[in-house]
Each structure stands twice: as C-alpha cells, then as structure tokens.
Amino acid sequence: MGRVLVFWAASSLVLLCWFGAARPAPTGPKADIVWPAAAAEQTQGAEKIAPQVSTAIAGLKPEEQITVIVTLTEQADLRTPPGLTRTERLQRVIRALQAQAATSQRALRPLLEAHLALGRISQVTYFWIFNGLAVTATPEVVLELAERPEVLSITANVTIPGPGHPAEQAQSTLAGNEPNLGVINAPALWALGFRGQGAVVANMDTGVSLNHPDLVAQWRGGTNSWFDPHGEHPDTPTDFHRHGTWTMGVMVGRDASGVAIGVAPQAQWIAVKIFNDNNEATTFAIHQGFQWLLDPDGNPATPDAPQVVNNSWVIGTTPGCDLSFQPDVQALRAAGIASVFAAGNFGPNPSTSASPANYPEAFAVGATDNGDGMYLYSSRGPSACGEASTTFPEIVAPGVNIRTAGLSGTYYDATGTSLAAPHVAGALALLWSAYPNLTVAEQEALLINSAVDRGPVGPDNDYGNGRLDVLAAYQSLSRFHVYLPIVVKAAP
Numbered sequence: 001m002g003r004v005l006v007f008w009a010a011s012s013l014v015l016l017c018w019f020g021a022a023r024p025a026p027t028g029p030k031a032d033i034v035w036p037a038a039a040a041e042q043t044q045g046a047e048k049i050a051p052q053v054s055t056a057i058a059g060l061k062p063e064e065q066i067t068v069i070v071t072l073t074e075q076a077d078l079r080t081p082p083g084l085t086r087t088e089r090l091q092r093v094i095r096a097l098q099a100q101a102a103t104s105q106r107a108l109r110p111l112l113e114a115h116l117a118l119g120r121i122s123q124v125t126y127f128w129i130f131n132g133l134a135v136t137a138t139p140e141v142v143l144e145l146a147e148r149p150e151v152l153s154i155t156a157n158v159t160i161p162g163p164g165h166p167a168e169q170a171q172s173t174l175a176g177n178e179p180n181l182g183v184i185n186a187p188a189l190w191a192l193g194f195r196g197q198g199a200v201v202a203n204m205d206t207g208v209s210l211n212h213p214d215l216v217a218q219w220r221g222g223t224n225s226w227f228d229p230h231g232e233h234p235d236t237p238t239d240f241h242r243h244g245t246w247t248m249g250v251m252v253g254r255d256a257s258g259v260a261i262g263v264a265p266q267a268q269w270i271a272v273k274i275f276n277d278n279n280e281a282t283t284f285a286i287h288q289g290f291q292w293l294l295d296p297d298g299n300p301a302t303p304d305a306p307q308v309v310n311n312s313w314v315i316g317t318t319p320g321c322d323l324s325f326q327p328d329v330q331a332l333r334a335a336g337i338a339s340v341f342a343a344g345n346f347g348p349n350p351s352t353s354a355s356p357a358n359y360p361e362a363f364a365v366g367a368t369d370n371g372d373g374m375y376l377y378s379s380r381g382p383s384a385c386g387e388a389s390t391t392f393p394e395i396v397a398p399g400v401n402i403r404t405a406g407l408s409g410t411y412y413d414a415t416g417t418s419l420a421a422p423h424v425a426g427a428l429a430l431l432w433s434a435y436p437n438l439t440v441a442e443q444e445a446l447l448i449n450s451a452v453d454r455g456p457v458g459p460d461n462d463y464g465n466g467r468l469d470v471l472a473a474y475q476s477l478s479r480f481h482v483y484l485p486i487v488v489k490a491a492p
Helices: 037-041 051-058 086-105 108-117 139-146 179-183 186-191 243-252 283-294 326-334 417-434 440-450 470-478
Strands: 065-072 121-127 132-137 151-156 158-161 167-169 200-205 268-273 280-282 308-311 338-342 363-368 395-398 402-405 411-414
Touching (some): 051 151, 065 086, 065 283, 086 121, 132 283, 243 402, 280 283, 326 338, 338 417, 417 440, 417 470
Antiparallel strands (some): 065 132, 065 151
C-alpha cells in the first residue's frame, strides 16, 4: 500500500470560560439545527465530497490511500414516548440507531469487503451513532462511494491538536473547600446529603491520572469505564497532558489534601481519552468516543452509560460553526445523557462561539473570574450555528485560578472555560443524587432558571442566563415539589 494521507486542522482545544446570573426570565426554546441545505440537495458524485477531500485525492497516486468519514443519508428517528425510565429511553435510542445503521449499511458492506480483499481499502469502521463509516481507501473507492445513493457526504478525518497548559502548580491552602465551590453553593448541597452518589460522570479529554488520591476511589472500574480509541492505554486510565485530570478533578475530586476540590465528590467517573499521547485527536477518534459513551460495555441491556459528559474542547482555533459531531450529541441527548461543553476562549468580542458548544443540543458554559465578572477571553454569543435569537452560552461558572488535580498527585491552578464547564457537569451530578428521574431538558431548565443574574438585567450573550447556583437549582424544585420546566433545548 502507498502512503496514507492525514488531514491536519488549524484547530486546537482550548481552556474555556464562564458567566453567571439570576435573571428575570430565561430564553425560550431553541430551534433544531439541520445539516446545511446544500448537503441535502446533493445526490451523487463529486458534489458529496468535501472540498478538502477533493483537493487531497486530486494529489494522490492511484495506489495511495486517504482516510475519510462517510455519512449516510438515512438517520434514525430518536423520538421516544413520554413516561419511559432512563434505562428504557437509553435502550430504545441505542436500538433505533443500530437498526437504522444495519439497514442503511447493508448494501454497502459487500462492496467495501470486496475492495478490502483487493487492497483498495486498508481499514473500515462502521458507526451507528451517526450512521456512517470511517474508511481508509484509494481515490477510486472514495469516488465510487460518492456515487452511491445511500451516501450523503464524505468529509475529512481531521487531526485536531489538543489543549495547552495555561496553569501554575498550586500553592498549599487552608483546609476546607476551594472558594469556587462556595460560589456555586456546592457545599450547601453536601450538607443536605447530596454529594453526587448514584451518578456517573464522564469526560472526553486527554485522559485521567488514576493515581491521584482525589480521583482514584471514584473510578467506576472494569472494562466499561475507560476507553482509549487510539489503543495506547487500553486498560488503565492515563493522562500525560493534565487537561483531562484537571476537568475530572473539578467534577468529582475529593479532599485528600485537606481541601475539597470537586463539585460532586461521591459521583463515580468514567473517561474517554480522545487525545493521544501526542496530544492529538481525530474526527474518527471523537466519533468512537461518543459512540462508546452510549454503550460502554457493548450490551444495550446493561445501562452503563453516564448521566452527564463534560467536553472541555472545541473544534478550531477560531470561532465558528462546525456540525461534524452534531448527530453524536443529538444521540446522547435523546438517550438521556446531558452534554456539557466549554464555550470557548475566543472572547471578548461578540459572535465568538465555538463548536460543538454552539450546537442546540449542547449545554454551553462560559467562565467568570474571581470577582464574579466575565472572564475576559470567554466566548460570547450569539451562536455561530444559526441561533441568533437565543442566548449563548447557556450559563457561566467559575473558571479563573481553579485549584484542581494534576498529574502524580499534584495540584494546579488552571484558567479557562475548560474549568468552568465541569462545575456544571458536577452540579448536574449533585441534582441527580436528589432527583434521579429528571430529563435532560428539566435538568438544564433548573440550572438556567436558578442562575444568578450578572451583567445586564436578564439573559445576554456574555453571561447567558447567569452564573451557576446549584443550591438555588435544588431549592427551585424542592420548594414546590412539582416542577413545570421551561424547555430551553431542542429535544429530538
């Protein structure tokens, strides 16, 4: 086989920010975002191939190969009837996705297997989460796939550089709780007996350092609690770049040093290492990660998916709308998994939202500073994904000089929206302990309706609907016993 072409994106993962507030009235429902109209109109041939892929294959020799992502036209109906338990909802969504993929991909498989036998394809992986496949193939095969009626689009398998390290090793502090936890009123929930017990959180990041004393006890353990799509560390949670350990520390870190660092210290955690040891992710690996989160053990009958997943990463080094992972996030939401995303660090100008945080199915979190004001570089709305009438981000949370877990038992003070987002993910775990039957839309509405208004009165595109207050979220439900949520996110 000749050389295999790899795409590099001028993109990176960044630390993200926060914004806060109690407000008069939250924003209304978001509209669904669909694939661009042009994509739906493409019916055959070269028009289905992304320009980046077309340019690349034009420069390849016939025997050389390129890895591409092939998305099929038919997508599963993810609507579920009301009244289902979370387990029933999860199973229905997984089975609907798998059934649609099996039907749509059936006619393609013999063709791909024939090319594989002839050496024109060196690797193919089938996906059900977005009904498509990743294939490493010759230009001839790529062009042949584009002519198939089942195929909607062929896009690049982009390599995405990972996050940097804007942090300092933390100094020792007095025993107690880190101040950021007090700002969001997490200790008040602990005092009521809600510390995240019963909830499972996840992150998709650089990995997690399992040997940290504030994290080791909460790892769920087993083969369904860690996934490295790159195959570098298949069995044991590992992190060489700190970022994933930072975000997990904010979500569930304990108090081994005498100082509590995590929002939900009794929640269990699992993790996906989407960034390899060289601190690089690919479109392929991220799709693998999202699919694994829906069904970690590969058996839909066992409900081992997390309740919430934190994503402190963005696509690109500039703001914009990239829908590469929208079907994945839609699937998680339909299955009852809350997807929290860091808003991005592209502020302070308006219209600096980043994907996937600006998907309507994502819960975007900006960052505040130590004075409860906006972190300067926190991304601002409106959303670049066509939601000009809605607020971006949803809410904000502390994101400046956040003390959290580092590698080899150390602690770091880190800054950015990457640190703000796990405050919200941890808060959702606390609420899960109190009210495990809430839907994703209800959980999000609780956080939005109870956030502390900051900046201009009411929702805005800096602080969103306000700064996170998890005690107020709990009280808004417990006070009235019956809660009628304002649905603020588009449900599939």
